[in-house]
Amino acid sequence: MTALATRQQSESLAAVGEDDVRRALGVVLDPELDEPITDLGFVRSVHVTDAEVTIHLRLPTSFCSPNFAYLMASDAKDVVTALDGVERVVVELDDHHDSDLINAGLAADAGYKGTFKHEAEHDLEELRWTFRRKAHTAAMERCLTELLRADASLEEARLGDVRLRDLPTGRHTDALLRRRAALGLSTSPTAVVMVDHEGNGYTPEQIPLALRRARSTRISIDGNAHFCRGLLRTRYDGSGADQAVRLDGIEPADQHTLLPLTVKES
Structure with missing residues (x-):
């Protein structure tokens, strides 16, 4: 690679920032909730260096459907990879019971069936x-x-x-x-x-x-969207700040208090 080509590539990569990545992620929807993962607070972090973009995703529970989880993570990798100047994208799903399997599949570009093999009944x-x-x-x-x-x-x-x-x-x-x-x-x-x-x-x-x-x-x-937003706020302290106002006008808020529960001995 010539010095000019190297400099042009470096300038192109430098032009891609966290805001660009988050805007790209805004088109990735939770398939069941029909809301962007950025609005739901599912994007835990975005890190951009000269060579790559690293994205960490989080979900409301550790047992969220693996196919939904893989779909969102895979779409996230695809839309960011398509950005001009991005050379490498790493997407990792945190704190899920299939995190290791999904992250390995994403890293290898194995696809859904290649990742879950016999467990993947449908495309x-x-x-x-x-x-x-x-x-x-x-x-x-x-x-x-x-x-x-x-x-x-x-x-x-x-x-x-x-x-x-x-x-x-x-x-x-x-x-x-x-x-x-x-x-x-x-x-x-x-x-x-x-x-x-x-x-x-x-x-x-x-x-x-x-x-x-x-x-x-x-x-x-x-109803599912409202429930999942609440679960995420309960699971990850402060995550409500990453949740956008919904289409129906309901605002997420970490200050929502839960009713106290008293466990009675039988």
Whole structure:
């Protein structure tokens, strides 16, 4: 390598900082909670040197699903590796019952099946698409429920006529557009909002039940996210400072006090 090439590489690496890495990690989602790992507080630390980026991740419990854990860690490595000027990326998952196995697999670029071998029954892409569909359902329900609350004259059975152009601008609509794009659904302003993951609409008679099912999916996602955020704050003191305000406006706070528990002898 010439002196010029060496200097250019050094300058390129120096241009990548911790903020750049954290912004890149912001597109990595917890597949079940549908929130960025940066917002959830799962990024424990980022260290950038002239030659490499080292990232440590943490999860709410030591027994979080290994496939979810691997998916997030693998995606984290991929997005940071894609940054211009980054030569080497090390991602390590801390304090998980499969940390050693997952970290070794990531270091070797072995892939999910190569890491878990016979324990990996399915490819992670199948899991990824399952949760993309759930995320779209939840985002759709948020937008339609917001519309119903804002317009008392709008009948539930007429939701099948609502188009993307009818939704108010804001983060709920932005989130829905991203979820639709991830599934390959139309993001045209004239596209119908209330559709399934294949783009099929609903008749007026089908809408009430479909909306209730969508609401159940959204409540499940939101409830799990709230629970996991609390578990992380309990497990890692001060981690609440790394958690961003959620889409629904709930703010994380380490100052939340727990009710005292008294263990009675039997």
